[in-house]
Each structure stands twice: as structure tokens, then as C-alpha cells.
């Protein structure tokens with residue numbers, strides 16, 4: 001496929017890898033967090049860690065919207081789906097995530113609840129029009145990449161005056177999560193987690209631009225390189241991070257220049273600003289309550305807010321204590337540190353969210369057979 | 381979840397929608413979030429919406445840089 005396959009050349013990957021080997025100082029380690037689950041997935045799928053020098057360590061970050069959704073919100077979606085008047089629309093990714101008592105949307109659907117898997121939010125409009133006697137609820141999740149499409153859905157529903165459509169909003173923000181990690185005691189206090197730089201998100205950044213990361217680079221003195229999701233993109237970005245570390249620079253650089261500008265997509269940003277506002281705080285799996293890290297629907301569009309329409313009050317639910325998802329999402333543990341990995345917990349029977357989503361670190365380890373990975377765990 | 385793919389615009393419709401070609405499959409998408417789309421442009425598609433244009437000049441520049449690195453490597457190897 002055009003503009004995909006060219007960025008997967010094995011031959012050039014070897015050359016870039018040799019360049020990285022030549023550039024690293026042998027007497028130090030480099031620890032880079034790839035924020036995005038999409039990058040985690042690519043690193044495993046293409047075996048990039050095998051190409052990298054042993055003193056470069058990739059730490060997997062919390063950038064997977066399915067993985068960071070707390071169990072309480074899954075329970076809310078399941079409860080909504082179980083209401084007889086509701087048709088719940090969900091992306092495929094969220095269908096199998098287990099909530100309390102391992103109940104998932106897929107399970108309640110099998111038991112008769114009206115749950116529809118959709119690919120695009122525009123399908124929700126069609127479903128709402130076709131079912132005027134039902135309440136159609138969209139279980140919206142995602143980072144800044146996905147939010148504009150939800151905003152467009154709400155705007156269109158308002159223009160059409162659809163009274164039976166609402167959105168259960170779980171949209172979260174990337175910069176807030178990165179800041180939370182950089183300020184966490186693991187990074188700031190006792191340095192259990194060495195972080196020398198970030199591989200910044202590709203598609204999130206096409207929308208928000210590279211500017212929002214400038215603050216971290218400056219304030220926390222960590223370089224950020226925004227990278228595309230193909231293997232050559234990642235290798236080039238790692239090379240750029242190594243160079244910045246070697247030269248003691250900490251700035252924002254864009255490797256994914258074919259789609260990311262400093263300003264981002266202003267039209268999409270305006271759309272999001274029209275419909276959404278910041279929540280004071282929001283719970284993330286792994287990170288806990290993170291201030292100003294998520295969006296909710298603004299007052300003029302309140303009638304489309306499923307939380308208000310159905311008086312949703314989210315409970316905080318404790319995760320299965322054996323599941324290490326929380327620590328994995330903070331970068332302090334690896335999937336192999338979890339006792340349930342590959343035994344009780346596998347993609348067909350996921351215990352935690354990191355095993356459900358293809359972009360979750362546990363699923364990536366499992367799928368690409370990284371069982372014998374050396375126990376480098378960043379927690380050591 | 382955040383999967384998004386480059387695709388070429390092959391048709392424009394009146395209501396802000398259009399058709400793109402993605403790996404040989406044509407797909408109806410919303411083009412409402414981007415300005416001045418023309419037939420032949422590449423866009424990045426996510427959950428049925430084009431979220432930005434793909435700058436083909438920049439893409440070619442990145443690829444040319446890779447080629448150059450590869451050539452230098454074979455020359456010095």
C-alpha cells in the first residue's frame with residue numbers, strides 16, 4: 001500500500017539499526033518510553049527490539065485508550081447496555097474488556113442485550129434514526145485522534161434534533177498523561193523508572209500538533225520525537241532521540257513530517273472545543289486520578305450526555321490484585337512480571353485490559369511470542 | 381484502536397463525504413475535518429473520518445533520506 005509499504009523496508013531497517021548501534025555511547029543506557037500502544041504493537045510486530053543495541057530500553061507507556069479505561073467505566077457501559085430501552089454502540093476494541101465479575105459487553109450481548117459493534121461514529125446516527133423508540137447510546141473512547149469524530153456526531157445529532165441519541169464520553173488527553181508520568185514518584189522521587197525521552201504519538205499529533213509537547217521537553221528536560229507507526233519511522237525516531245541525548249538537548253522534533261505540523265488540525269480542534277470541555281479529574285487505570293486529563297460534554301449539548309441522561313455514577317473498582325496492568329501502564333513492570341501472563345490470562349480469556357486490546361503491552365508480548373524476553377523489567 | 385491509514389481520495393460528494401481507496405478497497409469517509417481536499421490527495425483515515433492530509437512531498441523527502449542513508453552505508457561497507 002502506498003505510503004505504508006515503503007516505510008517497512010527490511011534492508012533500510014538494517015541500515016538504520018546499524019546507525020543507531022554506531023551512535024550509542026556504550027557506557028550508558030538509554031530508556032525511551034513509547035507513549036502509544038500503536039508504537040508498542042509495531043515494536044513487537046516487527047521485532048524492532050532485536051535490532052536495537054542492548055543498552056536501549058523501550059518502556060511501554062499508557063497510550064492505549066482501551067487499556068487505561070478503569071473498570072468502573074466498563075461496568076457503567078455494561079449497565080447501560082442492560083437497560084431494556086437502550087441500544088449501546090461500541091467500537092470493537094471495548095467489547096471484550098472484562099468489568100466486575102468479568103462481565104463484558106460481549107457477554108451481555110450474548111445474554112440478549114442490544115449491543116452493536118460499530119466502526120465509525122456516523123453509524124450511530126443511522127442506528128438512532130432507524131430506532132426512534134429506543135435510546136441509542138454511543139460508548140465513546142479514545143485519545144485526541146478519535147475525539148473529533150465523536151464531536152462531529154454530537155453536532156450532527158443536535159442539528160437534526162435527534163432526541164434518542166446520547167454519548168457516554170470517555171475521551172482522554174495525551175499531554176496530561178505524559179505529565180502525570182513525569183511527575184510520578186517513580187520518575188521524580190526515587191528513580192525506579194529511568195526515562196530519557198519519549199517517542200511521541202503519530203496520529204494524536206496529527207490532530208493536536210507538536211506544540212503541546214514543547215512544555216514537557218522544556219520543563220522536564222526530556223526530548224520528544226513524534227514518530228509514525230511504521231518500523232522505519234520508529235527506528236529513525238529512536239536515532240533522533242539518541243542524538244538528542246548524546247548532545248544533551250531536550251526539544252520536540254517531528255519524524256512524522258508527512259502528517260504532523262506544529263499547529264495540528266485546527267478545524268478538528270475547533271470542533272472538539274465547541275462540544276467538549278475539560279473534566280476536573282478522571283480515573284485512569286494504572287495512573288489513578290489524573291487532573292484535567294479527560295473531556296466531558298459541554299452544557300449546551302448536555303442533552304446528548306449519557307451520563308446525565310441516565311444518571312451514571314461511576315464507582316471506583318479495584319482491579320484483580322494479581323493483574324499487573326496498572327504497573328505496566330506506568331512503565332514500572334513488564335508483562336512477564338505478571339504471574340497470570342500466559343497462564344490464566346491470554347487473549348482469549350483476558351484478565352486485564354492490557355491483554356484485550358491488540359495495542360496493550362500484554363497482548364503484544366503474547367501475540368508476538370516474546371515469552372523469553374530477558375527480565376530487564378524497568379522495575380529493577 | 382488508534383489505527384489510522386493513509387488512503388487516496390477518489391471521489392468527492394456534496395455533503396462533506398467522499399470515497400477513498402484503501403488497499404484496493406473503496407470506502408466512504410467523512411472529509412468534513414479537513415479543508416480543500418481534491419481528488420488524488422492522500423488523507424489519513426481513522427474511524428471513518430479523514431483526520432488530516434498526508435503531505436506527499438514530505439513523505440517523499442523522508443523516503444529519499446532513507447535511500448541516501450542506505451546508499452552511504454553500502455558505499456562505506
Ligand code: SF4
Nearest residue numbers: 324325338345352362
Ligand atoms: S498478563 Fe493479564 S493479568 Fe497480567 S498484567 Fe497483563 S492483562 Fe493483567
